[in-house]
Amino acid sequence: MQRRVTSPGVSRTLSAGDTLGQAEAEAAEDEAWPVAVGTTSLSVPLPGLDRLVAPWRRAWDTAARHGGTAHATVLFPFLSRERVDGDARAALARVFAAHPPFELRFDGCARFPGVLWLRPEPDAPLRALTADVTAHWPEHRPYEGLFGDLDPHVTVANSGDARQHDLIEAALSPHLPLTERVEAVDLVAYDGVKWRQWLRFPLGRADGAAAGHSSTNC
Numbered sequence: 001m002q003r004r005v006t007s008p009g010v011s012r013t014l015s016a017g018d019t020l021g022q023a024e025a026e027a028a029e030d031e032a033w034p035v036a037v038g039t040t041s042l043s044v045p046l047p048g049l050d051r052l053v054a055p056w057r058r059a060w061d062t063a064a065r066h067g068g069t070a071h072a073t074v075l076f077p078f079l080s081r082e083r084v085d086g087d088a089r090a091a092l093a094r095v096f097a098a099h100p101p102f103e104l105r106f107d108g109c110a111r112f113p114g115v116l117w118l119r120p121e122p123d124a125p126l127r128a129l130t131a132d133v134t135a136h137w138p139e140h141r142p143y144e145g146l147f148g149d150l151d152p153h154v155t156v157a158n159s160g161d162a163r164q165h166d167l168i169e170a171a172l173s174p175h176l177p178l179t180e181r182v183e184a185v186d187l188v189a190y191d192g193v194k195w196r197q198w199l200r201f202p203l204g205r206a207d208g209a210a211a212g213h214s215s216t217n218c
Contacts, residue, residue, distance in 0.1 A: 037192040040084065041076035042092075042133060044126065045069065045197075046154060048180045049106060049118070053156050056168050060116075060157035067194030072104070072120055072154055074129045074185055078140055081189045081198075092187070092201050095132050099125065100204040101183040107176055109156065109169045116165040117153040118172075126152040129185065 050057075050070035057064035079088060104120040111117070120126060130142060130152075142150060157168055187199040 035077075035190045036080075037190060038081040039190045040078045040081055040198070041188050041195070042074040042078050042129075043071040043076070043186055043188060044074060044129075044182050045071055045184065045186050046104075046180050046182075049154060049178060052175055052178060053118070053154075053172065056156055056172070060160045060164065060168065061155055062158055063155065063195065066190070067196065068188075070154055071186070072126055072152055073142070074126070075133045075137075075140060075142055077144070078133075078187070079137070084187065084199075089199065091136060092133075092185075092199075095136060096129070096185050096201040096203050097206050098132070099129060101181060102203075104180050104182060106154070106178045106180070109165075109172065110151075110153070111165065112153075114158060115155060116157040116168055117155050120152050120154060123152040125182070 047069070053070050054064070057068075057070065061068070102125040104122075104126075106118045106120060108119065109116055110119045134141060156172070157165055160168075183203055185201045185203065186197050187201070188195050189198045190196075
């Protein structure tokens with residue numbers, strides 16, 4: 001992927017491996033949420049979108065540096081891994097079986113302070129997944145309630161400055177819109193080094209027993 005970009009003080013051909021201030025970002029202290037071994041998260045995997053944004057996320061997103069692929073978070077943090085027993089797995093399977101598969105469309109980027117992200121539309125199916133999980137486990141609120149009703153999002157970069165984010169957005173824009181079909185929710189777990197995909201729960205299937213996986217994700 002290569003594109004001529006222009007931003008204040010910058011005009012050059014930019015590719016995924018040619019980023020503004022990359023060395024500075026790589027040297028910066030990791031600002032990811034402090035995560036203990038065994039922390040889990042529920043997320044919607046987005047493999048098609050990941051193929052587009054992976055080069056940028058590897059350079060500028062802290063989760064990607066720890067194995068995370070492009071995803072929309074359903075609930076983080078969730079139960080610690082040792083608490084995800086047979087009853088919890090069965091409950092998760094029932095929750096997600098009640099939701100049919102759906103499609104998300106990504107038309108463009110948006111910003112939180114210090115974060116560049118892609119907006120999933122419609123976001124109602126994602127909000128419904130989060131609402132049903134938190135109704136079953138009310139002690140687990142998204143991001144422990146620190147950010148209130150945070151918009152569903154797919155993070156592309158949470159490091160780098162606004163100028164870097166402008167460059168990434170300019171490079172991604174010609175490849176949008178992109179549509180992704182969502183058919184499952186993943187339970188991923190942090191092992192102290194990487195986020196690893198552990199269990200997958202299909203949507204809309206009454207027989208939706210969790211299937212185990214070993215690839216990385218977040």
